[in-house]
Amino acid sequence: MNRIDPSEITPEHIYLSRRSFMVGVAATAGAAVLAGCEVGGDTGTSGEGASTTVGTPGSTGAATDELGQGLTSYEAVTTYNNFYEFTVDKEEVAEKAADFVSTPWTLEVGGLVDSPRTFTIADLLALLPEEERIYRMRCVEGWSMVIPWLGIPLGALLEMVGPTSEARFVRFQSIDDPEHLPGQKKYSYDWPYIEGLRLDEATHDLTLLSTGLYGKRLLPQNGAPIRLVVPWKYGFKSIKSIVKIELVREMPVSFWMASSPREYGFYANVNPTVDHPRWSQKAERRIGEFGRRDTLMFNGYDEVASLYEGMDLRKDF
């Protein structure tokens, strides 16, 4: 049992102030090194303060994303969730997921790879350093958040198992456990949840396998213990509570493609010019704000545009 009591969770303002403190510590330490050897003994002491926080080696110390947009509150990120395995009511997921146990957990990585492996979360974190990434998340329903994730680049994990030359897509599978996931009993979807990425999307530097947010391990409602984060695609592509990752030859059929093929395609790139059949995608409501923001192409991550060169994104939505 590695569950986190809500009282242990760092409130957002402390998290933010701690990070600015850490930035200060780092700056002081840096200055000390530059200043020479006479204060050398002190830098180690300063370093300890930083290491007690759940590892944020890549922490930027920023309270905004790269566009200067502020973080969504920890409360909103952990109480406003789409996770149909628990319930379709976004504001009820946290409560319904409270007793979900995600330890022990194993992640199977296989398919068309040279060396298939099964990892525990501890294995993964020992092998690959966690990084902090502040990403915008845009839900297909028309709302968005800015979240400081912790995680490892998916590309680094795939490199460890070595995809064969035949591998073209990556297929992800969520946990299948109707006894502990009331939504899987209640709603007649084709469980478990499946998602997929093209190999070049999966190995893109932005693509993250997340194990935490706001400096803490993921809570069940956010997809504990490990989930995908693909910030330039609609939120539903970022599959939660993953148990299996497979390298495959054919394009996987995702959960939503199977459920309503007319409404959901494989790519699901954030695109303000292609509306969902039932609603516009031109703008979005940032949770915690009034009014709407214009939705950005690829959710503002223009660096992925080259992945889709020559494709008709109206057809491949």
Next chain:
Amino acid sequence: MRTGGHVGALVPGLLLAWDAATGGLSVDPVKELTQRTGKDAFVLLVLSLAVGPIVRITGLRTVAPLARILGLYAFGYATLHLLAFVGLDFGFRGDLIVDGVLEKRFALIGLTAFLILLVLTATSTRARVRRLGPIWKRIHRLAYLAGAFATLHYLWAVKTITREQLAWAGVVGVLLALRLPEAAGLFVLTRRKLTRERPPRDGPPTAES
């Protein structure tokens, strides 16, 4: 009675203002503000429509002024509801509002109900009532149409219709049915039952008859 009407109608608004000021709204305050003002407008409109039948059944004429008071507050909350939709939700952006209304066609039904309430509010002053005379009564029967549209808007807007919404629809249905000419006899019967102790033939004529 009037004071009670004002106080009762102001309470939900004050609670909402309190919640907004103390951060008691959910993480999706736009949704909560929109839904609560809409619900308050709807409930006050239904209560306003219920005043007429209550007076006719019980003969309690002292409650009659509540129809106007509650109706005016219903319009007030409906205005806040509309403002929340176009302002808080869509930031007063015309292009987004047009898209939003096309996606949520029930918004048009709600808008129709709002426009009816606007007309009723504009013609609710004493001077207007006097000047319009018999036409005023006809115009103000539109309140029932507003009630029907508001109900449709409410049932259509929610994702899943619950027992509560069905119950409200039932109440509005009964209130509309009581407007039918056939219902007039029902009122006479009910009132006779309520006043059985004093046989109407022998007693002095009452003010209403």
